[in-house]
Amino acid sequence: MTQESIKVLVVEDHHVVRQGLVALLNVADGIEVVGEAADGVEAIAQFRKHQPDVTLTDLRLPRLSGVEVIQRIRMETPQARFIVLTTYDGDEDIYRALQAGARAYLLKGMTSDELIATIRAVHAGKSHIPPAIAQKLAERMGAEELTPREFDVLEQIVRGKSNKEIAAELEISEATVKTHINSLLGKLGVTDRTQAATAAIQRGIVPLESLRKPGQ
Amino acid sequence: MTQESIKVLVVEDHHVVRQGLVALLNVADGIEVVGEAADGVEAIAQFRKHQPDVTLTDLRLPRLSGVEVIQRIRMETPQARFIVLTTYDGDEDIYRALQAGARAYLLKGMTSDELIATIRAVHAGKSHIPPAIAQKLAERMGAEELTPREFDVLEQIVRGKSNKEIAAELEISEATVKTHINSLLGKLGVTDRTQAATAAIQRGIVPLESLRKPGQ
DNA sequence: CGCGCCCTCCACCTATAGATGGACCGCGCC
DNA sequence: GGCGCGGTCCATCTATAGGTGGAGGGCGCG
Numbered sequence: 081m082t083q084e085s086i087k088v089l090v091v092e093d094h095h096v097v098r099q100g101l102v103a104l105l106n107v108a109d110g111i112e113v114v115g116e117a118a119d120g121v122e123a124i125a126q127f128r129k130h131q132p133d134v135t136l137t138d139l140r141l142p143r144l145s146g147v148e149v150i151q152r153i154r155m156e157t158p159q160a161r162f163i164v165l166t167t168y169d170g171d172e173d174i175y176r177a178l179q180a181g182a183r184a185y186l187l188k189g190m191t192s193d194e195l196i197a198t199i200r201a202v203h204a205g206k207s208h209i210p211p212a213i214a215q216k217l218a219e220r221m222g223a224e225e226l227t228p229r230e231f232d233v234l235e236q237i238v239r240g241k242s243n244k245e246i247a248a249e250l251e252i253s254e255a256t257v258k259t260h261i262n263s264l265l266g267k268l269g270v271t272d273r274t275q276a277a278t279a280a281i282q283r284g285i286v287p288l289e290s291l292r293k294p295g296q
Numbered sequence: 297m298t299q300e301s302i303k304v305l306v307v308e309d310h311h312v313v314r315q316g317l318v319a320l321l322n323v324a325d326g327i328e329v330v331g332e333a334a335d336g337v338e339a340i341a342q343f344r345k346h347q348p349d350v351t352l353t354d355l356r357l358p359r360l361s362g363v364e365v366i367q368r369i370r371m372e373t374p375q376a377r378f379i380v381l382t383t384y385d386g387d388e389d390i391y392r393a394l395q396a397g398a399r400a401y402l403l404k405g406m407t408s409d410e411l412i413a414t415i416r417a418v419h420a421g422k423s424h425i426p427p428a429i430a431q432k433l434a435e436r437m438g439a440e441e442l443t444p445r446e447f448d449v450l451e452q453i454v455r456g457k458s459n460k461e462i463a464a465e466l467e468i469s470e471a472t473v474k475t476h477i478n479s480l481l482g483k484l485g486v487t488d489r490t491q492a493a494t495a496a497i498q499r500g501i502v503p504l505e506s507l508r509k510p511g512q
Numbered sequence: 513c514g515c516g517c518c519c520t521c522c523a524c525c526t527a528t529a530g531a532t533g534g535a536c537c538g539c540g541c542c
Numbered sequence: 543g544g545c546g547c548g549g550t551c552c553a554t555c556t557a558t559a560g561g562t563g564g565a566g567g568g569c570g571c572g
Contacts, residue, residue: 094383094404096411100316167310167383188310195312227548240491243529256550262530272558273529274490275456281497282504288497443518459559472520478560488528489559513572520567528559535552542545 085112086203089130091123091137091149092116092165097188101136101165104192111199120144127153127160133203139166139173140289150180161202165195170284171220174213184208226285230264233257238277238286301328302419305346307339307353307365308332308381313404317352317381320408327415336360343369343376349419355382355389356505366396377418381411386500387436390429400424442501446480449473454493454502 088105090113092098098116105111114130117123119142127135135153139146146164153160163184164177174185183202186195187210198208209217226234229250236246243261247254265271268279280286304327308314314332321327331342335358343351351369355362366378378398382389390401399418402411403426414424425433442450445466452462459477463470481487484495496502 094313095407096316096320096404097310097313098316099320099408100312100314103319104312104315165312188312191311192315229549237490238494240486240488240494242488252549253551255552258530259550262532265530270456271530272456272458274453274493277490278454278456278493278497281494288504445519468519469521471522474560475520478562481560487560515571517570518568521565523564524562526559526561528557530557531555533553535550537548537550539547539549540545542543 085110086134086199087112087114087130087132088199089113089115089117089123089126089132089135091118091120091126091135091141091146093118093138093141097138101195104195105199108192108196111196118142120146120149123149124152127157131157134161134163134199136163136165136199139164139168139177140287147176147180150177150182154181163198163202168284169213169216170282171216172284174217175220178209178217185213186210187213220283224267226264226267227260230260230267231285233260234264234268234276234280235286237261237273238280240277301326302350302415303328303330303346303348304415305329305331305333305339305342305348305351307334307336307342307351307357307362309334309354309357313354317411320411321415324408324412324415327412334358336362336365339365340368343373347373350377350379350415352379352381352415355380355384355393356503363392363396366393366398370397379414379418384500385429385432386498387432388500390433391436394425394433401429402426403429436499440483442480442483443476446476446483447501449476450480450484450492450496451502453477453489454496456493 088111090098090101090105092101098118102113102116105113114132115126117126121143123137123141137146137149141149150162162182163186164182165186165188166173167188169187177185184198184207186198201208232250233246236249241249243254243257246257250257261273265276268276270276270279281288304321306314306317306321306329308317314334318329318332321329330346330348333339333342337359339353339357353362353365357365362380369376379400379402380393380398381402381404383404385403393401400414400423402414417424448466449462452465457465459470459473462473466473477489481492484492486492486495497504
């Protein structure tokens with residue numbers, strides 16, 4: 081063999097998208113798709129089996145999120161390399177993925193060339209973050225972290241709960257709820273709960289799916 | 297030729313997804329992808345050029361939305377058949393797409409078999425709506441329509457405006473704003489503006505993208 | 513024309529939300 | 543041990559939001 085192919089694992093729950101990725105990558109020189117996975121658990125199994133050079137993964141996955149997949153795999157294989165590929169560009173997701181050890185973050189709207197170039201770059205040990213993403217990341221870095229409790233309160237706000245209901249839910253007094261709200265409004269840079277709710281959804285702090293109905 | 301292939305036009309702005317669809321469809325018997333388009337304007341041009349039997353389209357498209365594409369094409373070619381394929385399942389989108397004349401509505405998470413079966417069914421003149429989607433549609437049908445003004449107010453609420461700001465923006469009194477809010481809260485089946493905002497986003501009444509920053 | 517719907521506005525009242533400042537406890541860290 | 547920080551709680555005040563009822567004008571439709 082003249083040169084080694086880059087072994088790639090594709091992790092993506094949407095059939096058509098996965099199919100598309102595999103189709104794109106299979107025609108690229110020097111790239112070989114060694115495995116596919118449709119959820120987080122399967123992704124880890126496939127990784128162990130094939131030891132790919134680069135893992136291309138979605139963030140929103142059944143069973144285990146993309147971030148969890150990255151974290152777990154890196155615990156046993158720290159040199160593993162990841163490219164996150166997602167439709168959404170919520171600041172929080174980007175931050176968490178890169179934090180977990182992803183080397184690149186791409187949106188699904190990118191061209192095949194970009195994708196292939198990124199795989200090569202990441203395999204060569206480089207990182208690759210598109211400018212638009214880098215900017216969001218920068219914004220996010222400037223923002224303050226929410227405390228766990230503030231996060232709990234924010235989640236309830238997004239669910240449409242009143243302060244009284246939040247107090248009951250979290251078993252704290254309404255006064256405390258207001259304290260947390262006041263604090264989180266400041267950190268999010270907004271002035272009321274409605275803005276906090278939309279900001280939380282937009283930034284991916286509270287995933288939109290989570291508010292369908294569950295979690296009471 | 298033993299039997300005619302079904303001519304399909306694929307309209308989808310995300311490269312990898314479009315690639316995946318084309319790859320999936322090209323291996324299916326009796327289906328031929330005659331064209332691809334990455335935005336609404338191109339979709340109409342491709343339709344005119346190839347006169348496909350079935351058009352498979354995303355709803356969120358650059359330049360012209362999927363709904364607009366369906367409407368415009370049906371103005372000149374009423375018998376054209378459409379399958380809407382989208383990641384989101386906001387009630388409003390489903391409603392508008394079917395209203396515009398789509399015969400089927402599929403989520404991107406579906407299997408290739410479902411997709412192919414749906415294309416055949418739609419080509420044969422049938423409609424195909426997955427049960428989960430049908431249920432949402434039913435819910436939506438039961439809901440009351442928002443008046444244009446109520447919609448304006450709701451949009452401002454989602455943007456995080458206060459009643460006073462909304463009044464200024466729409467050049468009406470704050471009392472009127474409250475009247476509209478009261479009315480739309482009832483129609484949406486929610487009890488406060490925060491719930492109205494998340495409901496609007498969830499149902500796709502106000503697209504999440506629209507609140508990035510623009511529109512002042 | 514009369515009816516219904518929408519938009520507009522008003523007054524009034526109550527409940528909720530947000531702002532402020534001060535307080536106590538527990539925990540990790542230097 | 544002292545310090546900082548997060549979480550908890552309190553009281554209080556003001557602004558905003560939401561609920562109710564009533565009222566006028568415009569517009570389309572049978």
